[in-house]
Amino acid sequence: MANTKIETKCVQGGYVPGNGEPRQVPIIQSTTFKYDTSEDMAKLFDLEASGYFYSRLQNPTNDYAAAKICELEGGSAAMLTSSGQAASFYSVFNIASCGDHVVASSCIYGGTYNLFAVTMKRMGIEFTFISPDCTDEEFNAAFRENTKAVFAETIANPALTVLDIERFANMAHSHGVPLIVDNTFATPINCRPIEWGADIVVHSTTKYMDGHASGVGGCIVDSGKFDWTKYPEKFPGLCTPDASYHGVTYTERFGLEGAYITKATSQLMRDLGSIQSPQNAFILNLGLESLHVRMKRHCENAQAVAEFLDAHDKIASVNYCGLEGNPCHELAKKYLPNGSCGVVTFEIKGTRADAEKFMKKLRVAIIATHVADAHTCVLHPASATHRQMSDEELVSCGISPNTIRFSCGLENAEDIIADLKQALED
Numbered sequence: 001m002a003n004t005k006i007e008t009k010c011v012q013g014g015y016v017p018g019n020g021e022p023r024q025v026p027i028i029q030s031t032t033f034k035y036d037t038s039e040d041m042a043k044l045f046d047l048e049a050s051g052y053f054y055s056r057l058q059n060p061t062n063d064y065a066a067a068k069i070c071e072l073e074g075g076s077a078a079m080l081t082s083s084g085q086a087a088s089f090y091s092v093f094n095i096a097s098c099g100d101h102v103v104a105s106s107c108i109y110g111g112t113y114n115l116f117a118v119t120m121k122r123m124g125i126e127f128t129f130i131s132p133d134c135t136d137e138e139f140n141a142a143f144r145e146n147t148k149a150v151f152a153e154t155i156a157n158p159a160l161t162v163l164d165i166e167r168f169a170n171m172a173h174s175h176g177v178p179l180i181v182d183n184t185f186a187t188p189i190n191c192r193p194i195e196w197g198a199d200i201v202v203h204s205t206t207k208y209m210d211g212h213a214s215g216v217g218g219c220i221v222d223s224g225k226f227d228w229t230k231y232p233e234k235f236p237g238l239c240t241p242d243a244s245y246h247g248v249t250y251t252e253r254f255g256l257e258g259a260y261i262t263k264a265t266s267q268l269m270r271d272l273g274s275i276q277s278p279q280n281a282f283i284l285n286l287g288l289e290s291l292h293v294r295m296k297r298h299c300e301n302a303q304a305v306a307e308f309l310d311a312h313d314k315i316a317s318v319n320y321c322g323l324e325g326n327p328c329h330e331l332a333k334k335y336l337p338n339g340s341c342g343v344v345t346f347e348i349k350g351t352r353a354d355a356e357k358f359m360k361k362l363r364v365a366i367i368a369t370h371v372a373d374a375h376t377c378v379l380h381p382a383s384a385t386h387r388q389m390s391d392e393e394l395v396s397c398g399i400s401p402n403t404i405r406f407s408c409g410l411e412n413a414e415d416i417i418a419d420l421k422q423a424l425e426d
């Protein structure tokens, strides 16, 4: 699907059936694959031939879905993982190990923050978190001799700040490291970070890509553009022989296009095993077929909801980059000209109790920790994800006791707005 538009890639990318083969992606529900001789098998184990042998490493259904996402993002290679968390972890751990350091935006998903600041720190990898709008001096000062990557989100969940991808990419490259971008909220329909200089893109496919709240999953896409061989002592895992694969040097054998993903598959997936099930990859592929149609509606609904809330006298503030006057509006015009995402956050006037009362009255919007699927869902962080915190503690992490995270689904916008309207009445 090389020369087609993104809508066509959503529908037909990744899997091209041969004569008489199934139109829809087949679910290869098999742990193992049969070979005629032990020699055939040995070639696979030595990475001398490509093929499937065990679904803990690779499975054809997963690869069809990964290939589609790879086309959508404009990458050179991609792999699925069992969750977005696994994708974020692998994307960093593939190039950083004990004793290394990574620079990350402070505006990232709470789960990723915890993975980096707590769990990966215990593995000996240190992170420095920088504000996405820090000065160049502060940015430069965050890098160390042992820094291996920069990590940030296109649209941060739930801060909804828009990343200046070109600036982050230039900064990472000037320090000889790749930029990894979590593109979950924007999706490749609204932004393709590789076109702006990002080197690796990760996704929680659990969100808009699946789009129906049906399957947890993740994906890593490599641009194939970062030249690891310029810094062989910094990226020894990619540029020197891998003893666990009979001395394969990934950059030599698989080129810049294939080295990073082949290493992540043949080492990390082999050893850590966070594979997505073929059933979930099939469901993900169904979601991808309509991603371009759905994203448009998510954004239209969110824009209508944001404008309604912005004009409402019971609302203290609305955060949505599609609103004029939003601090990220200019960046959004550059990176997200066709829309951002369906998630809006806002603050209700009054106390924590007023927010709780509002939540109780909602009927169309359902209370769920999820975001970014077909159903409108809403969360009051102070009484859910951040419930153990006092009002003062909440404010210190950028959330007010009255902050509401509202994820606009695919219902009729008038129904969503009518629901908000009645819930805001006394």
Ligand SMILES: *Cc1c(COP(=O)(O)O)cnc(C)c1O
Binding pocket: 083, 084, 085, 086, 088, 109, 111, 112, 153, 156, 157, 182, 184, 185, 203, 204, 205, 206, 207, 216, 217, 218
């Ligand atoms: C949900 C989410 C994740 C984690 O993904 P899971 O599929 O839940 O593991 C990572 N990044 C972002 C931006 C997310 O919204």
